[in-house]
Amino acid sequence: MSAELAILASLLSQSFMRNAFVAGTGIGACCGLIGYFVVLRGQLFTGDALSHVAFTGALAALAAGFDLRLGLFGATIAVGLGMGLLGRSARADDVVIGSVFAWMMGLGVLFLSLYASGNSAANGTAGVSVLFGSILGLTPGAAWTAALIGAGVCALVLIAARPLLFASIDEAVAAAAGVPVRAIGIAFLGLVGVTAAETTQAVGALLLLGLLAAPAAAAHKLTARPAAAIALSTGLAVLSVWAGLALSYVAPSLPPSFCIIAVAAVLFVGASAWRASRGF
Amino acid sequence: MLSIGFLFLLGIAVAEASQITGSLLVFALLVLPPATAQVVTGRPGLGMALSVAIALTVTWLGLSIAYYTPYPTGFYITSLGFAGYVAARVARATEGRTRRQITASARP
Numbered sequence: 001m002s003a004e005l006a007i008l009a010s011l012l013s014q015s016f017m018r019n020a021f022v023a024g025t026g027i028g029a030c031c032g033l034i035g036y037f038v039v040l041r042g043q044l045f046t047g048d049a050l051s052h053v054a055f056t057g058a059l060a061a062l063a064a065g066f067d068l069r070l071g072l073f074g075a076t077i078a079v080g081l082g083m084g085l086l087g088r089s090a091r092a093d094d095v096v097i098g099s100v101f102a103w104m105m106g107l108g109v110l111f112l113s114l115y116a117s118g119n120s121a122a123n124g125t126a127g128v129s130v131l132f133g134s135i136l137g138l139t140p141g142a143a144w145t146a147a148l149i150g151a152g153v154c155a156l157v158l159i160a161a162r163p164l165l166f167a168s169i170d171e172a173v174a175a176a177a178g179v180p181v182r183a184i185g186i187a188f189l190g191l192v193g194v195t196a197a198e199t200t201q202a203v204g205a206l207l208l209l210g211l212l213a214a215p216a217a218a219a220h221k222l223t224a225r226p227a228a229a230i231a232l233s234t235g236l237a238v239l240s241v242w243a244g245l246a247l248s249y250v251a252p253s254l255p256p257s258f259c260i261i262a263v264a265a266v267l268f269v270g271a272s273a274w275r276a277s278r279g280f
Numbered sequence: 281m282l283s284i285g286f287l288f289l290l291g292i293a294v295a296e297a298s299q300i301t302g303s304l305l306v307f308a309l310l311v312l313p314p315a316t317a318q319v320v321t322g323r324p325g326l327g328m329a330l331s332v333a334i335a336l337t338v339t340w341l342g343l344s345i346a347y348y349t350p351y352p353t354g355f356y357i358t359s360l361g362f363a364g365y366v367a368a369r370v371a372r373a374t375e376g377r378t379r380r381q382i383t384a385s386a387r388p
Contacts, residue, residue, distance in 0.1 A: 099315065100362075102305065102307040102311070102312070102362070103358050103359065103361075103362035105304055105358065106305055106355045106357070106359055107355065107358075109302075109304075109352050109354045109355045109358075110352065110355040112352075113351050113352045113355070114351075117350060
């Protein structure tokens with residue numbers, strides 16, 4: 001036991017671990033905050049769709065020889081805004097959306113193969129790091145950038161929290177009260193795009209939905225009061241990242257993305273059980 | 281009982297399909313051919329046969345193209361499936377439009 005404690009104490013002396021905590025705090029905070037509204041607005045499918053886009057965008061940038069993050073942020077923000085603009089007027093059914101994003105994933109596979117064959121000496125693990133994240137491999141610059149972007153997203157959401165909450169809970173009444181519902185919806189999906197790109201760096205495109213949904217869903221289970229739920233969702237997401245990082249440090253065979261999502265999932269199951277035990 | 285049995289079979293189908301396209305692209309091979317078939321015909325028997333035929337064509341074509349080019353099979357299979365679906369939707373839409381035009385011009 002004391003050995004584990006000693007390992008935990010040495011955790012922050014490692015520079016890669018410090019970078020991971022810096023980036024992870026910003027990513028977790030914006031994920032939990034945005035996630036609360038994504039769950040409230042019933043837009044989880046958007047998050048799932050954006051994870052496909054994140055994969056393809058990142059690999060397209062790599063294949064074209066740009067920085068991975070350029071394609072990541074560019075693709076997710078563009079698609080997020082696009083989905084917001086099309087919105088309900090597009091009336092695309094499940095099959096159409098699913099087909100488009102399945103094909104997008106296929107394009108991602110093409111870009112992966114282009115990248116891997118174009119750079120025979122370069123790492124063939126790019127696909128794995130996009131799909132499952134590489135939070136322990138961040139440079140200090142990338143970590144601080146991720147943390148600052150996360151803080152920026154949080155600030156924007158908090159500034160717009162009241163109208164956003166109003167528009168999410170009762171769109172018609174909010175519109176009647178003069179809240180720019182449509183503009184808020186579009187900007188919100190743009191921010192979800194930024195969050196998706198951020199989270200891809202931490203836990204990867206495949207698992208980003210977990211970090212977006214699980215802490216927020218747990219918060220929705222624990223309290224119905226918006227302010228408390230928002231704080232709780234943010235706190236639980238940051239806690240998941242911290243606990244996941246610490247866990248993967250103590251047990252190096254467990255990858256950090258798995259640990260982070262596992263903690264988030266356990267928190268959600270715990271919250272559900274607590275709610276069930278209260279009988280409501 | 282029937283739905284449990286169906287989901288059991290679906291599980292087997294997904295495991296089978298992921299050997300060809302990989303688990304990420306299963307959706308394309310599992311959903312696109314039947315979606316295309318349902319756009320083309322409303323009759324269940326014909327739809328099933330058509331769906332199987334489309335899936336086989338897409339897989340065979342994808343495999344053969346991938347053999348002659350350096351790019352991955354999964355990409356070709358998803359792209360062919362998606363192209364088939366889009367083609368069916370477009371054909372359906374233009375057909376509907378011509379039919380409407382015919383009825384409109386037939387009217388005195």
